[in-house]
Structure formats: C-alpha cells, structure tokens
Amino acid sequence: MDINKIDQIIDGHNSEASSLIQVLLEIQSENRWLPRQALERISERMDVPLSRIQHIATFYKAFSLVPKGRHEIHICMGTACHVRGAQNILNAVEDHTGIKPGETDLALKFSLETVNCLGCCALGPVIEVDGQIHGKLTPPETAEALKKYE
Amino acid sequence: MSKILMKIDGKEIEAEEGMTVLEAARTVGVNIPSLCHHDKLEPYGACRICTVEAQKNGRSRLVVSCVYPVEKNLEITTRSETIDRARRTILELLLSHAPDSEPLRILAAEYGADKNRFEKEPSFCIHCGLCVRYCAEIKGLHAVGFINRGSKREINFVPELVAAECWSCKECFPLCPTSALQAAYVFTAAQVSEIPVFEGDTD
Ligand code: SF4
Ligand code: FES
Numbered sequence: 001m002d003i004n005k006i007d008q009i010i011d012g013h014n015s016e017a018s019s020l021i022q023v024l025l026e027i028q029s030e031n032r033w034l035p036r037q038a039l040e041r042i043s044e045r046m047d048v049p050l051s052r053i054q055h056i057a058t059f060y061k062a063f064s065l066v067p068k069g070r071h072e073i074h075i076c077m078g079t080a081c082h083v084r085g086a087q088n089i090l091n092a093v094e095d096h097t098g099i100k101p102g103e104t105d106l107a108l109k110f111s112l113e114t115v116n117c118l119g120c121c122a123l124g125p126v127i128e129v130d131g132q133i134h135g136k137l138t139p140p141e142t143a144e145a146l147k148k149y150e
Numbered sequence: 151m152s153k154i155l156m157k158i159d160g161k162e163i164e165a166e167e168g169m170t171v172l173e174a175a176r177t178v179g180v181n182i183p184s185l186c187h188h189d190k191l192e193p194y195g196a197c198r199i200c201t202v203e204a205q206k207n208g209r210s211r212l213v214v215s216c217v218y219p220v221e222k223n224l225e226i227t228t229r230s231e232t233i234d235r236a237r238r239t240i241l242e243l244l245l246s247h248a249p250d251s252e253p254l255r256i257l258a259a260e261y262g263a264d265k266n267r268f269e270k271e272p273s274f275c276i277h278c279g280l281c282v283r284y285c286a287e288i289k290g291l292h293a294v295g296f297i298n299r300g301s302k303r304e305i306n307f308v309p310e311l312v313a314a315e316c317w318s319c320k321e322c323f324p325l326c327p328t329s330a331l332q333a334a335y336v337f338t339a340a341q342v343s344e345i346p347v348f349e350g351d352t353d
Contacts, residue, residue, distance in 0.1 A: 049286070050308050051295025058297040 001031045006038050010045045017048050021056060024063055032068040069104045069111040071149045073097070074128040077114045080121035089125045090114070092139035096146050109149070157225040171215040171226055172200055182228050183237070183257055185244075185327055186278035187216040191287050196279050197244070199257065201236050203227040212236060234261055242267040244276045248328035251276070274330035275305055281322040281331045291315050294322065294334075305331065307338035 009026045013019035023046070027038050034057055043050040057063045075093055077086050094100060097110045104111040118126055123135025127142065134145050154165045158175050165174035170193055175182050185197040195217035204213045205225040212232065227233070241263035245254055249265050249272065258265060277296075282305060285294050293311035296303055307316070316335065323332055 049292030049295070051292045051306070054297050054306060054308075055295050059299045
C-alpha cells in the first residue's frame with residue numbers, strides 16, 4: 001500500500017492516538033488488509049507503540065493482518081440458516097473456491113468467513129459477497145452466483 | 151491523605167485512602183497470595199488468586215483484593231472455606247495451562263488444588279500481564295504485548311525491539327510465573343538472526 005495514502009488517512013485524524021481504530025478501519029477498507037509497514041507507519045506517526053497496535057489489530061475480527069481476496073464471502077451459519085441447509089451451501093462455496101473458512105485463495109480472488117447471523121433470517125440460507133446479500137440459495141445457485149465474480 | 155479505619159481478619163487496622171485491600175493487608179503483615187500483582191505496577195486484577203471476602207452492611211461477598219480500594223468500616227476475611235474453594239478452582243484452571251509452574255505448585259500444595267482436574271491445555275502463559283505491563287510501565291519500551299483474544303490470547307514480542315533492546319534488559323524474565331515468556335523471547339530472537347539466543351552464543 002502506498003505510504004502517501006496511509007499518511008493521508010493519518011492526517012485526516014490529525015495523528016491523534018484516540019483515532020487509532022478509525023485509522024485502522026480506513027486502511028483496512030482501502031487496502032483490504034493491514035500490511036506490517038502500515039502498522040509501523042501508524043506507530044511512528046501517531047505515537048502508539050507497535051505492540052499496542054498489534055493488540056488491537058488482532059483483537060477485532062474486522063481487521064486482517066494477511067492479504068484478503070478481492071471478494072469477501074460471508075456465509076451465515078446461524079440457527080435459521082443452519083436448519084435451512086447452511087452446511088450444504090458452505091460445502092458448495094468450498095468446492096467452488098477451493099478454500100475453507102478463514103482462508104484466501106492464492107489468486108487473491110475470494111476470502112471466506114463464516115458468521116453467526118447476517119440479520120435477514122427469513123432469506124436463509126444466505127451468503128453475503130462484498131456486502132451484497134444472496135438469499136434462499138440452493139447449492140447449484142450458490143456456485144452460479146459465485147461465477148459472476150472476477 | 152486521610153486515614154481509613156477498617157478490619158482485616160478481625161483486627162482493627164488503619165489504612166490510607168486510595169490503597170487497595172491487598173496493600174493494606176500487607177502493611178500490617180497479613181499475607182494474601184498473589185500472582186499478577188507487582189508493587190511497582192498499576193493494579194491489574196488478572197489472576198483472581200488474591201480473592202478475599204468483604205463484609206459491608208451485614209453482607210459478604212468475594213472481591214479481588216489487589217484492585218479493591220479500602221473503605222471505611224470494611225471488614226475483610228482473608229481465609230475461609232469459601233475463599234479456599236475459590237482459590238483452589240482458580241489454581242486448577244491455571245494449572246491446566248502451566249502444570250509445572252513453580253509458584254502455582256506451591257500454592258496448589260497449600261490449597262489442595264489438583265493439577266489434573268481440568269484437561270491440560272499447555273499454553274503456559276497464564277495471562278498475568280506482568281511482562282507486558284513491566285515493559286510498558288517501567289521500561290517504557292513496549293517490546294512485548296498481547297495479541298488475539300479470548301482463549302487464543304498470547305504474548306508477542308516485537309522482533310525489531312527484541313533485537314534492539316531486550317538482550318541487554320531481560321528484566322521481565324524473573325517476573326514470569328511460568329516459562330512462557332522466555333520461550334516466546336527465544337522464539338522471537340531465533341527469528342531475528344543477528345541476536346544471540348543464549349548466553350555465550352555469539353555468531
Ligand atoms: S508470559 Fe509470563 S509474565 Fe507474561 S503474561 Fe504470560 S505468564 Fe505472565
Ligand atoms: S493478584 Fe489480584 S488478581 Fe492477580
């Protein structure tokens with residue numbers, strides 16, 4: 001990630017240590033993950049110890065310290081989706097992408113994560129790709145939906 | 151600083167405002183076991199082994215003495231069946247992580263804690279935070295910190311700082327109640343090839 005972009009984000013918060021999480025979130029959404037050099041830059045510019053930044057960056061699931069794919073798949077394993085066959089959907093996603101929950105494929109196309117509720121149980125079983133909801137899925141439909149992503 | 155009158159194990163004592171119950175007890179020679187407490191560090195309250203009973207307004211409850219502030223007319227009991235039971239369970243839980251820790255074994259013998267009660271999960275660190283807090287509060291170096299959370303929480307050295315600072319300090323080593331700290335240090339040092347891992351190891 002471009003160091004100027006990181007500086008710009010830090011400047012946007014006047015380098016204030018209290019905005020640390022905000023800065024991390026912005027870099028995460030801009031870059032999809034937090035490279036080590038970004039954390040070092042933040043530490044230096046915002047005067048927060050690196051160990052403290054690592055503590056926070058590893059505490060929240062919203063942050064990733066390893067590269068993420070271009071498309072993030074969240075698959076709901078909550079109760080409602082579970083009884084409507086979320087496991088079969090997960091299998092279909094795993095077959096299509098070749099990755100398991102928590103993983104990213106080598107081409108950095110997809111990252112897969114399971115979640116416990118997406119808040120739209122009536123649409124179950126549901127997956128979310130880049131914030132877009134795909135509901136009432138069958139395994140073939142799931143594979144079909146994922147084909148659209150480049 | 152105003153004086154506060156209170157009782158510890160039935161004895162009237164005078165404590166100073168702002169003190170914790172643990173500090174007050176130690177000033178009058180009453181020993182409460184502790185693992186994560188350190189005189190020079192801010193109160194933390196991680197291990198709960200210093201749990202005591204506090205009686206106030208006719209009601210009694212378990213409190214954590216190293217973070218509980220002294221209070222007028224507070225009555226503290228430092229040893230009872232309830233307390234022993236609590237401490238025993240705490241020890242058994244900690245022992246499942248660090249079964250060979252010397253301080254834990256000494257306490258276990260005193261409280262009759264069975265180190266095999268819970269399934270072993272030898273992660274060794276008991277999250278007392280002594281290393282992390284000492285490095286931050288006393289040394290101001292922040293070379294070691296916690297990462298992850300919940301059952302996956304562990305300590306982590308910053309490799310650059312290990313290379314630059316730790317070799318000549320190592321003041322946190324004797325603080326650790328288990329062997330987790332040194333193991334983590336050696337592991338990090340081994341990754342940063344220019345620092346010697348062991349004494350006399352020069353290349
Ligand atoms: S490594 Fe040792 S000193 Fe550090 S938190 Fe764990 S048990 Fe405590
Ligand atoms: S000594 Fe009080 S909680 Fe650890």
